[in-house]
Amino acid sequence: MEQITLRRPDDWHLHLRDGAMLRAVAPESARHFTRAIIMPNLVPPVVTGADAAAYRDRIMAALPQDTAFTPLMTLYLTEDTDPDDVAQAHGDGIITSVKLYPAGATTNSASGVRDFDKVRPVLERMAEIGCPLCVHGEVTDNEIDIFDREAVFIDRVLDPIRRTTPGLRVVMEHITTRQGVEYARSGGPDLGATITTHHLVINRNHILAGGIKPHYYCLPVAKREEHRLALRAAATSGDPTYFLGTDSAPHTDPLKEQACGCAGCFTATNTMSVLAEVFEQEGALDKLEAFTSLNGPAFYGLPVNEVQMRLVKGDPVSYPEKIATDDGPVTVFDPQMPLHWRVAE
Ligand code: NCD
Ligand code: ZN
Numbered sequence: 001m002e003q004i005t006l007r008r009p010d011d012w013h014l015h016l017r018d019g020a021m022l023r024a025v026a027p028e029s030a031r032h033f034t035r036a037i038i039m040p041n042l043v044p045p046v047v048t049g050a051d052a053a054a055y056r057d058r059i060m061a062a063l064p065q066d067t068a069f070t071p072l073m074t075l076y077l078t079e080d081t082d083p084d085d086v087a088q089a090h091g092d093g094i095i096t097s098v099k100l101y102p103a104g105a106t107t108n109s110a111s112g113v114r115d116f117d118k119v120r121p122v123l124e125r126m127a128e129i130g131c132p133l134c135v136h137g138e139v140t141d142n143e144i145d146i147f148d149r150e151a152v153f154i155d156r157v158l159d160p161i162r163r164t165t166p167g168l169r170v171v172m173e174h175i176t177t178r179q180g181v182e183y184a185r186s187g188g189p190d191l192g193a194t195i196t197t198h199h200l201v202i203n204r205n206h207i208l209a210g211g212i213k214p215h216y217y218c219l220p221v222a223k224r225e226e227h228r229l230a231l232r233a234a235a236t237s238g239d240p241t242y243f244l245g246t247d248s249a250p251h252t253d254p255l256k257e258q259a260c261g262c263a264g265c266f267t268a269t270n271t272m273s274v275l276a277e278v279f280e281q282e283g284a285l286d287k288l289e290a291f292t293s294l295n296g297p298a299f300y301g302l303p304v305n306e307v308q309m310r311l312v313k314g315d316p317v318s319y320p321e322k323i324a325t326d327d328g329p330v331t332v333f334d335p336q337m338p339l340h341w342r343v344a345e
Contacts, residue, residue, distance in 0.1 A: 002313040003344075004285055008305040009272065009292035011036040013134070013173050013194045013245025015264070016059060016071070018042050024325035025250050026062040028268040030069035032343055034305045037134065037245065038071045040099055041108040045076035049089030056094070068307075072096035072300075074134060078111050079118040083125035090131040096300065097132040097171070098122070102157070104140040106219040107249070107263055112136075116157060120164070127167040132300065134171045137180065138220050147204070150220050151179040162187070171299070174199065174247045176220040178230035184241050185234075192299040194245025195235045195291075198265040200278045201335045203228045214256045215331050218249065219263040235291050236284035243296035246271050252328035267333040270319040274333070276311050276341035310344045317342040 014029060014036040016022050029036055038059065040046035046055050052073040059071045075086060075098045089095040100119075101112035113119050126133060137158055138149040162170060172184050172193040184193035198218065203225045207216040216222065234242045248271070249264025256262055267274070272292075279288045297304045316338035322329040 004276075004288070004311050005308050006289035006311070007293040008032075008034045008307045008309045009244065010034055010296050010305065011246050011248070011268075011271075012171070012243055012296045012300075013037055013039065013196070013247050014268070015039045015041070015247070015249040017250060018055070018058065020326035021250060021330075022058065023062045024323060024330070025248075025266075025268060026059060026069075027064055027067070028323065029248065030063050030067040032272050032309070034068065034307065035070045035072055035302075037096060038073055040074045040076035041101065041106075043108055045078075045108065045111050046074070047076050047078055047081065047111070049075070049085050049092070049094050051075075052089060053094050074099045076101070076111065077113060077119055077122065077133075079113060079115060081119065081122050083122045086122055086131065087125055087129050090129055095131070097134050098126060099134045099136070101136045102138065102140050102153070105136050105138045109136070116161065123161065123165045123168055127165050127169075130169065130301075132169040132171055134173050137172050137175070146221055147223055150175070150177050154179060154183050158183070162191070169299075174220060174245060175231065176223050177227045181230045181234045185239065187241075191241070192295075193234075193242050194247075195231050195242055196245060196247040196265070197267045197271045197274050198222070198247075198333055199228065200232050200235055201228075201274060201337075206336075214261040215334070216265065217256075217261060217263055218247065218265045221263075232278065232282055236279055236282040236287050238284075238287040238290045240290070240295045240298055242291065243299065244275070244292045250325075250330045252325065253322070253331055254328055256331065265333045266330050269323065269332045270335075270339065272309075272311065272343050273317055273319070273339040273341050274335050277335070277337060277339050280341070311341045312344045313340050314342065316340055
């Protein structure tokens, strides 16, 4: 029997939502992951330390009694965010990072930042106290082609912010391009990047060729094959710059399968099987632990997980096509390939 053992993984970018959806999806992540960075794009968003503390309590209440899962909370940066509130919430251990959404970039980002000068005082304070900034790296200008929005963001927004705020630790969230891979690598120890499960598997053909496939639509949208290959090379390299952030983002089927479908792939359920398959295809199973369990804690200055996870190779494993929630069904990411690795704790 072929098997590998690794430290239990963490998810450095996760959407757990709220209410009925939270109750349905939280156990899916807690089954395999020990910690996760929890995205704050609720309606209304998580903008203050008090909001984050209340949301953390709701997440804990949604988890099965016997799970050891720690949500690492984030604040949603707005032009009104108070630097003192950020500093206090970070100092008290309520939040781990702050999330920057350019206004209008993605799901529930209307309260995001339009004028980056307005958030400069918050960013400066974060640099002082060592609170990392997680960045959704896409410009929102309608004149910019949606497939170019990440590369343009790096030049126009991210690089200037990093130059004017030395010492600010930044995570480029869910990078999807060769340019993202290269910029992250060049940034030194204050710059990291998360890569999702699905962007290692799909390119834009999966969404658009042979009919439109709403369950492969997410933001940032999957790009050309050359970019997927750059992401696979980065994730499987062992380079500490890159770590797993699944961006598992559940929406019910009716919301995905409509004239204006929501962005997001739901990967919490089968991520570890998919990743093991991808890393094996790349001849890099020995680098899986770095990507899922070592590089993230190192960037965030947190201890690695002591508990081990065993992955066993055998006949293809199947996962439910959908999970049920009281809001409606949520489709589980279909990697369109047999998955031979299963988690055997
Ligand atoms: C996320 C969501 O649904 O909240 N969607 C997505 O496609 N990734 C938002 C985000 O992370 O951009
Ligand atoms: Zn996300």
